[in-house]
Amino acid sequence: xxxxxxxxxxxxxxxxxxxxxxxxxxxxxxxxxxxxxxxxxxxxxxxxxxxxxxxxxxxxxxxxxxxxxxxxxxxxxxxxxxxxxxxxxxxxxxxxxxxxxxxxxxxxxxxxxxxxxxxxxxxxxxxxxxxxxxxxxxxxxxxxxxxxxxxxxxxxxxxxxxxxx
Numbered sequence: 236x237x238x239x240x241x242x243x244x245x246x247x248x249x250x251x252x253x254x255x256x257x258x259x260x261x262x263x264x265x266x267x268x269x270x271x272x273x274x275x276x277x278x279x280x281x282x283x284x285x286x287x288x289x290x291x292x293x294x295x296x297x298x299x300x301x302x303x304x305x306x307x308x309x310x311x312x313x314x315x316x317x318x319x320x321x322x323x324x325x326x327x328x329x330x331x332x333x334x335x336x337x338x339x340x341x342x343x344x345x346x347x348x349x350x351x352x353x354x355x356x357x358x359x360x361x362x363x364x365x366x367x368x369x370x371x372x373x374x375x376x377x378x379x380x381x382x383x384x385x386x387x388x389x390x391x392x393x394x395x396x397x398x399x400x
Contacts, residue, residue, distance in 0.1 A: 243308070255268055291309070332377065334360075334371060343363045345385060353378075357373045360384065360397065378399065379398075380399060
């Protein structure tokens with residue numbers, strides 16, 4: 236069951252998700268369903284027999300969620316790094332760093348190419364899993380030695396994405 240650490244208007248929230256269902260928020264059991272409209276950034280959240288509709292606009296590593304007359308500033312910064320650390324998906328092999336897929340996913344885009352110098356935190360790959368896009372950020376600055384994936388490719392958990400020098 237994936238854990239998501241989310242910053243909503245400065246408040247840290249831990250959310251557990253199973254499929255399209257939110258099973259707990261900050262350790263408190265809940266029953267909510269999140270449905271993403273395919274190909275859009277529009278969502279429907281069903282909670283306590285009420286459905287809330289909202290849309291998300293990405294701005295860097297944050298999102299503006301708007302719906303029901305309310306706008307929230309939502310951040311998932313650090314979630315990817317938290318998952319990678321938790322699952323041990325960064326492998327330091329001498330001076331090289333292998334960045335591996337934290338979960339089975341579809342490669343939406345590759346933002347770097349072999350030989351390119353990149354900065355720490357720069358988006359290198361965007362994966363889609365469970366109808367959500369997950370930016371993979373460079374764990375450190377370096378030169379891209381190998382790009383092992385391409386857009387449209389399906390990757391398995393632990394599969395090599397990028398090797399940094």
